[in-house]
Amino acid sequence: MAAHRKPKQRSLRGHTARTAATIALAGAATATAFDGTGHADPRLSPAEVKSKVDALYREAEIATEKYNGAKEKAENAEKSLGELRDEAARKTEKLNTARRELGSIATAQYRSGGIDPAVQLALSSDPDQYLERAALAARADSRQAAAVSGVQKQLQEIDQLHTEADGTLAHLTSRQAELKKHKETVTGKLDAAKRLLSQLTSDQRAEFTGEDKASRDTGRDGVTGVPAKAPSSRASAAVSYAYKALGSPYVWGATGPDAFDCSGLTQAAYRAAGVGLPRTTYAQIAAGERVPRSQLQPGDLVFFYQGISHVGLYVGNGQMIHAPNPSAPVRLAPISQMPFAGATRVA
Template identity: 40%
Template sequence: MPALASHRKPRTPRPHATAFGVTTAALASVTLLSGQSASAAPAAPAAPARPTVEEIRQKVDELYRQAGAATQEYNRAKEATDRQRREVDRILDDVARRTEAVNASRRALGSYAAAQYRAGAVGPTATLIFADSPQDYFDQTHLLDRLSARQHTAVAAYEAQRAAAAKQRARAARGLTELTASQKALGDSKRNVQRKLAEARTLLARLTAQEKARLAELERRREAEARRKAEERAKVEAAARAAAEAERERRERTRPAPTPDPATPPPSGASYEAKAAEAIAFARAQIGKPYVWGATGPNSYDCSGLTQAAWRAAGVDLPRTTWDQVEAGSRVTTAGLLPGDLVFFYDDISHVGLYIGDGKMIHAPKPGAYVREESIYSMPIHGGVRPA
């Protein structure tokens, strides 16, 4: 037994076998990890970040501005619709009158034709024979000649009236087509305004109590900044008025008294200042009335409806929309604004107010607000217009 044992060699581990075992284990680990990664559920997408109060305020302001522009589109479409409806009604009334004239001409033609038929049923010889006297024969012949001349005139009138009536009916048809298109544009503008306002209300309704408080604070800061700018403007205007008054008094002291001329009539006609005062007085009387888009008074107004009504009270007719009102007078710079001037806002000229001096205006701001005095610096100024 010992001899046999001496021929046995001790078993030693083989290096390549060890390496194979490590590699296999590593591959198994990688495969396991890969399988786990593949079978794991994908991560849920991150929720979109909630907008800040500042971003919400900017979005709401933009929606109100867009609603203001859509309101002007509505006003323009409504004005066109009303104008076309009046024109169509006028044409239809004219068509009815012309149709009655055509019918009257037709009845006249019928009476002439009946008279001619009755007279033509008896020949000239028989007419002479059956006449009571030669004079009666000549009277009947003369009557037939006159009937024939009148018939020709009636035929010509009938043809002219029928052609005119047909022309007016064609105009009425075109007018009705245009009216239908205007009514569609009016409906589209109305829905656009309502959509913008609903979106703004939805954004505001989603605010938490803390966010609402933050939004109110931002509004207070913006209003305070606008008031500060208006106060600075008021000081400048007060200094300018004082300087102008001092200069006027100086000139009055140094100017010789004028000799009255009885042949020279007193000046007539209201000055711009007087008309502006009337417009401002009217606008001031509307303070507290609600903004309603498309409204022109007397119980509610939109921005251009208020300025139009105010200047109408002073005897000046302004167009309906801000886009037309900005062209209805002479342009003035912001520094050159006088009480009564119109102040327009935003690049799209979608808002207007009535300047009352000292950097302030009276305007109908937006849905949910009321006619009020406010600094002209509460919105981006586009420019000013002097309407009279």
Template identity: 45%
Template sequence: MASHRRPKRPSRTRVTVLTATAAAAVALTSQAANAAPKPTKSEVKEQVDKLYQEAERATNQYDGAKENQEKLEKEIGRLQDKVAREQDELNELRTGLGAMASEQYRSGGIDASVQLFLSADPDDYLDKASTLDSLSEQQLESLKKVQAKQRTLAQERAEAAEKLKDLADTRTELGKKKQQIQSKLSKARQLLNSLTAAERQEIADSEARASRSSAGRVDLGNEAAASKFGAAALNAAASQIGKPYFRGGTGPNSYDCSGLTQWAYAQAGVGITRTTYTQVNDGARIGMSQLKPGDLVFFNNTEHVGLYAGGGQVLHAPYPGAYVRYESMSTIGSFQFGVRVTG
């Protein structure tokens, strides 16, 4: 005979455990379904290249601020030297007035006008026109010299103080740009570290092959150089093919993009500025159809620069992990314009 006993109801504890287990299983299944797939090697390379571009932008801004800092430090040094000289001259003028007062005292007392000057601001004193008649021509001339020297000294001290403030602001900007650069490069390293060792080696080998092969297999055509300076700069840069990109590098062992172009033109006997943002003004701007070997070429909102080599090729220092090499203009980025340096 079948039993008619009612089945035993599960305990509340057991129901809670089963419910929690089921919920966890659903959550894990959902996470697995929604988890982003691991980026491929080409996707990582694309993201890393973008970060390198952003780091290069911050590097250019850092280099510009660094250049400005050095300029300000020189200007402040000159101003401080000038202030010291002006102060010495002012002290000599005051000594002369003191000698004048002593002479008057020995001959019967100090002139009231000179006595007033020695105890008050000469600017305030000379404004009192009623006292001018009591001064001799020599005294008046001496007082005016002191007044002019004090005004000059005050202006120079104010200018030096303003330059010091600018310097403090520039140093703050340098710190921010350095953090930006480090942040971008750190993210790039993290992305590369997400790849296997074999994948990272493939990327490194690819960069090395691109640099080695660019020296002997690139067809540059037979275009005439923009000038003798352009030809010399291009030849100098070509001698650096295979040397590594390094942020802030200005040669001769490593380079960043504007460091290479500056170094190359220096070998041609032409001085150009340090950053891409200033090199855009180092010559006449030209369009793509006007480019000739030796011209500077700017990409990506003027954040990257190289030397036009002919045949649609650019000789440049690309980015971290790469080497000085020729590369097709079509693969570097968005072309902005060229600049022809005439010496």
């Protein structure tokens, strides 16, 4: 009788593993397709590129102004730290001089034996000479007490300077970390904008920046007209500087003389006129007298967007000179081009 064997069962392990792997890969591919990390984005239309780049430039400009503010604070902290260290060095040298003088007094007393005046008088064969020496000793003791008090005071002052320097150093370190963060944000936004713009042809890029050949050569953005007369010599000097800056490249964080960001241009223009302005847009708007849009005069600072993230120099006839963004140089443009947020007269 033939032996009956159980039918051989096929192992499902290998098939199941292969199936699971296949499903996992398919799922990963599907997820990648949705999040776009593994495939090139579908080609955007020029209008979509413009919209995305405009948004990136706006975000970069906000980060740039934060960077400028942090940089200004870091520079001030670094200057203060240097001054504190210089003052501490001067006081330390003064302290060392006082210590040497105090040591000389102590050495003289040691050499004289520090004998009690009454004993010296009893032993002295010349009372008049002793009285003269006693008076000198008394004055020496007074000088010694003053010297000790002076040394103690100087030690306290130096300790206070070191404490202030430690606090300033901590502030500087914090500002430097803030600088790094904002710098990374700016460069990331600008790199993303650059990648998007590379999808456009040269004609499309020119259309995006609103320039024709003439405007690229002059930086005038197609705006013409005779500059209006400024109300003061300082405002006139600032406007004159801005006109000379037409066509200069936009470089974030730059304050001239060869490149500018928006607040760097206005700061440089008024620096040339002998007026000091803060570094950032949100500080510049508070640096003078606020004026309504209807009363603008050449030389006024005009600000845009809700967060006061952009500034230009008004030059009359509804126009300003400003540093727009990395895609365009310093140029003339109508102030109606952007959402108006306010104006300040500084001269």
